[in-house]
Amino acid sequence: MKAHLQTAFIGRLSVPPAKRFLINYFVRLLGISGWIGGLGCLLFGLGLPLVSIASEEEAHGESAVLAGTVPLPPAPSPEVMARRYEIISRGGVLSTIPPIGVVWVEADHLNAPEEPGLRRVVQRDFTFHPSLMVVPVGTRIEFPNEDDEYHNVFSYSPAERFDLGRYLPEERPIPSHTFDNAGMVTLRCDIHEHMRAIILVVATPFHTETDTEGRFRLEGLPPGRYTVKAWIDSRTTLEEVVDLQPGEVRTLDISVTE
Numbered sequence: 001m002k003a004h005l006q007t008a009f010i011g012r013l014s015v016p017p018a019k020r021f022l023i024n025y026f027v028r029l030l031g032i033s034g035w036i037g038g039l040g041c042l043l044f045g046l047g048l049p050l051v052s053i054a055s056e057e058e059a060h061g062e063s064a065v066l067a068g069t070v071p072l073p074p075a076p077s078p079e080v081m082a083r084r085y086e087i088i089s090r091g092g093v094l095s096t097i098p099p100i101g102v103v104w105v106e107a108d109h110l111n112a113p114e115e116p117g118l119r120r121v122v123q124r125d126f127t128f129h130p131s132l133m134v135v136p137v138g139t140r141i142e143f144p145n146e147d148d149e150y151h152n153v154f155s156y157s158p159a160e161r162f163d164l165g166r167y168l169p170e171e172r173p174i175p176s177h178t179f180d181n182a183g184m185v186t187l188r189c190d191i192h193e194h195m196r197a198i199i200l201v202v203a204t205p206f207h208t209e210t211d212t213e214g215r216f217r218l219e220g221l222p223p224g225r226y227t228v229k230a231w232i233d234s235r236t237t238l239e240e241v242v243d244l245q246p247g248e249v250r251t252l253d254i255s256v257t258e
């Protein structure tokens with residue numbers, strides 16, 4: 001139909017027959033490919049959501065869950081608990097009050113690291129909140145001061161050495177530091193000797209703090225072999241190797257075997 005109209009239109013112009021044939025040929029070709037293209041787009045448009053729903057379900061069905069417990073250090077004495085310290089040092093070993101651990105998994109097949117974000121550790125009542133945090137490599141942490149006194153944040157840890165200087169609550173921008181190296185970083189304040197916090201920087205998207213009973217849960221793990229690491233205190237990080245099958249929900253109670 002379109003081709004006939006086009007021919008009639010062309011017919012009114014004085015075009016030589018050979019050229020008219022060629023023009024007609026291309027007009028028909030365009031007409032047919034237009035129909036095919038249109039149909040293709042329609043089918044593609046309808047098919048795309050179906051395909052993406054299917055692959056999402058597949059990915060969800062294939063990923064594994066790892067949950068269990070880690071052996072936390074014994075809770076400190078009530079007198080120590082009653083003080084406002086969030087991190088205590090026993091024989092040079094740092095642990096949190098109440099005891100909390102960190103669990104993460106490492107594997108060669110985890111080639112897509114977590115997108116690092118912005119986190120916050122607040123200085124309030126002369127303590128760091130939270131006192132223990134696990135973050136992926138590249139995370140920037142802000143340290144707002146919420147006390148009406150000077151605070152400072154510094155670290156002598158090999159993984160990350162820095163000193164933000166002394167500042168008051170109104171300091172803007174809020175002093176921050178980017179943690180680019182995996183490892184344990186002990187934060188301190190040069191004014192208040194007791195103030196401590198621990199940042200664990202890990203090169204994996206799968207990490208979590210435990211609860212105070214030592215329980216943890218990691219979801220969405222691609223199947224495969226992992227080294228599970230459990231940070232218990234500044235001197236103890238336990239390790240176990242697990243092979244996770246597609247869709248598996250594995251319970252892992254990590255114990256001190258040495």
Ligand SMILES: [Cu+2]
Nearest residue numbers: 151152189192
């Ligand atoms: Cu301070």
